[in-house]
Amino acid sequence: MTQTFDKTTRTEAPLRADEVTALRGFLDYHRDTFRWKCAGLSQEQLAQAHPPSTMTLGGMMKHLALNEVGWFGSSLAGLPYPPPFDDVDWDADPDWEWRTAADDSPEDLRALYDDCVRRADAAVDEALAAGGLDAVSVEESSSDGPFSVRWILLHMIEEYARHNGQADLIRESVDGMTGE
């Protein structure tokens, strides 16, 4: 089995909107673009790299799931990591999510990813309701203090866009599919 995503249903960022709507629109656009880049591939295809890079689309999906709950859940809201990330020995295996994705089915990867996006959106809803885009994170950076919600949203947009660029080349090498 494979993951499915109908590209015609992808969220488009509104051309004229307030700051919050625009930021969340671009984030959803890139989440959907990433779902599309992973759709229709077998477990074996999701575990293929495009050498010399060792990144895989399946590993990237698990990595972005971790980033969603890491930035919006843990850093922003101070929430504990959900399973399976709460139980990992990160010191022993810092790239655990990239490495273990090869053992997950496409459906399981997507279910984990979608669950993490739901949790992230709930944390963003709560932070925006409480303090808007200038509200700051529970966790602080090593040198500059806490992060604004604005910064975290923009960081996740750049994080997704960059990984989608990598996904463009990996996907093309797997089955020839291209497109923005």
Added chain:
Amino acid sequence: MERTDRRPVRADEITTLRGFLDHHRDTFRWKCSGLTQEQLARSLPPSDMTLGGMMKHLAIVDQSWFEDDFMGRGLMPPFDTVDWDADRDWEWHSAQDDTPEQLLALFDEAVRRSDAVLDEALAPGGVGLDGLSVLDEADDRGRFSLRWILLHMIEEYARHNGHADLIRQSIDGQTGQ
């Protein structure tokens, strides 16, 4: 080249957006730095993208969104005299004939022009982030807000930097964010 992180962790909307854009422009300059003309013309098959082509592409994308689409001032040289009907990917194809220094000079000039537009639009009394583009899409989408254009340029650079990550690694092994 040396790169400093230009993304302020707590700032107003304009400062934050421009900081992220500058950060990605610098990241792209860094991904292209230290390579010869021949290395800038290499691709990572099956994709046919090259770093040199990407630099020329991002130059026209940067300049055209801010100076042409937003302000209506037209394309900068050399893009203004290209026969785009004959080769719609001219900037990607012609980059292999340019030296690394020529490509960077063109890119820097495009960025300088775009930043001048942003300085004007975002100055006190300017149109601001809700200001609308001269370009009016023929479909029912209408005009683009400057907020959308800035966010689009950040995602455009970030996505191409993702391409550049893998292409650069295949050329000389260099990796990094």
